[in-house]
Amino acid sequence: MAALTVSPRTAEPRTPSTGPRTRGRGGRRIRDNLTAHGFLLGAVVCFALFSWYPMVREFVMTFQRTRRGRTTWVGWHNFIQVSHDPAFWQAWRNTVEFTLLALVFGFALPFGVAIVLNEIRHARAYLRILVYLPVMLPPVASVLLFKYFFNPDSGLFNAVLRVLHLPTSQWLNSAATAMPSVVIAATWMNMGSAVLIYLASLQNIPGELYEAAELDGARLLRRVWHVTIPQTRLILSLMLLLQIVATMQVFTETFLLTGGDGPKGSTTTVVYLIYNYAFNFNNYGGAAALSVVMLLVLTGFSALYVRLSREGG
């Protein structure tokens, strides 16, 4: 990609300039980067058409309603309508429940696995592949696998529990256990990537710190608490926020495992509700309004992420 390298001339120190000289330099800069601009054009147009324009259109649609092919302006009606929907608060409760459970399992577990993998001296590559393998499986295949595991009549999990003489569970078939079951499947499907990121971070910790801790008599847990966690604080914070932003948008797992709603609507998430408004209720205004509410919530977390990134950078 030689075309994308910055010309040494663009890196020259700026000097006070007269008008004609500025135009000359500007023109030369454009000419120098013309190829790069050419390549960029396609991407910019695609983003504009398929990302930015739909976003703007979505904001407009939050204030519109279409009936019998006619679109009218309805002010805040769509926001009021979705906030009065009994499913609205249930969807938020479910989404927060999923996010919190996903943080307990999907955030802490990969970190623990990464620490263990980092400590192991043998078969490292083999174990890493093993941990990453679920990420490489198509999500639908993984979900179908877990659907079988969770089957209360003939599934693997209950079979194991019966062998161990432990009480069985209804898994996806009970409002109380449906969401935790989804979290288990989602954690298994997605934790490989997080483990690799944590591993990379752990391997950047200077060995001397651990040696010093060992000389001071620190055992594994104390080494983790006093060396590992402080040294990976930044990456942990960033992953935490990324995890929150990602898990709050959960859709695929619940949609495929429980059909979206789950028992008594126990797995109805905000994104699934948006999907429902658009494609089941044919209410694009309501879907757009709910999307904007979701966007505002996630923007708060994203702003925090940007701030942490800057502090870390």
Added chain:
Amino acid sequence: MQRTDLRRLAAAATVAVIGLSGAAACSGDKSGSDGGSGADGSAPLDRNAKVTITIDCEPPTTKPVQRKEWTDDIAAFNKIYPNVTIKSRDASPCEQPAAYAAQLKAGTEPDLFYSYFTDLGTALDAGQVTDITKYVTPETVPAWHDIDPSVLHTFSDGGALRGLPRNNYKMGLIYNRKLFQQAGLDPDKPPTTWDEVAADARKISALGNGINGYGEYSAANTGGWHFTAELYGLGGTMVSAGGTRAAFNDATGKQVLQNLYTMRWVDQTTGATQGFKWPDLMTNMVTGKEGMYVGAPDDITYMVETLKGNYADYGMGPMPGGKGTLLGGDGYLFKKGLTPDQIKAGIAWLNFELLTPGKGQFDWARKKADGLPVGLPEPFLFTGASAEQDSRNKAASATIPLANYKEYVGTQVPGRVEPPHAQEIYKVLDTAVSAVLTDRNSNIDHLLKTAESQVNQVLANS
């Protein structure tokens, strides 16, 4: 600028232009048509006008026999109308609700687009449907007067006809004859009341080995769909006369949920696994794990053709309760903005393929020769002479055991159309059905009250 830079720029511009062309190609699909004279709806299609129409729901290549029949029919149609070009779009299933809603929003549906009866409202709200009333006459559709008025009603809006039907069905009780025999039940006498269904389900479940006596859907709108059918069976109604208020929160609605609750938690004849959606129960039945469920006759076709079951193993009885049953079906709507000649060509094709006894989908002799099943009690689009002719043709070519559907066909159960905004209402009621099947402590009164409030909101916003 150096020559290398120029080449790079040209390459980059080419990439950008190709990308843009692709985007433009994806963003619209204008069907070609030369139009022609034809503003007069009663006038026949001008044979000199070159017309092109696009249509979806062409049988997929995974169904080679049905695909060949479709292609052959187009060739035969073109002998009559050589001026009409039909461009078919392969689709299976014919309608996927999310894709259907999205294409309507984008206006990218074909000229004649497949639609469930329940989705006319969605298509109208999107402003994508043409009024074809003046084009449909006994000249353009000779069996016009014999088409069941209740079927035409489902594709009408405010007195205007918006589409033509392809298939219709009446819900009933599908049962596994093999399991009936094993459980000591008479396979020729399916249950006709919910008490009998529960009693038979207990006997079938007693066979053990993971066999469930009765199965019920509760996800992806199918729970509400079945709730409606079962409510009709008990004589209830979904919405008020004007279609403005929910009307299922009464003793009948409660009875529907109570029946399911009893079978799930008291009799334990439905199994612990729930959250089923179409076609999960068919899979269970083909694997010999399901005794009964509420369904439509074409489920049996699916069980045999796709899931490799045997026609001899399945039977069908009337909707338990017998006071009514749900009518459903599908057909084609006409896209907004078609030229009169395109509308006329579309009606001519649909008449040829879907609405003429002895031809197209009603060519039972050909279906028999092609090894396809003949004899299922659907579609039943016609009344009068056309219905009699179709029945004779079907009986003459029957390939499946008609006796297995004797109770279903012989019991007169009044058919009732789906409620307005059916899919939205079904979605709301999924939650109530799912609740009684997954929560032993379900409060049926509360579930119905919540559903009623949500449905009222759906209707108020429509």
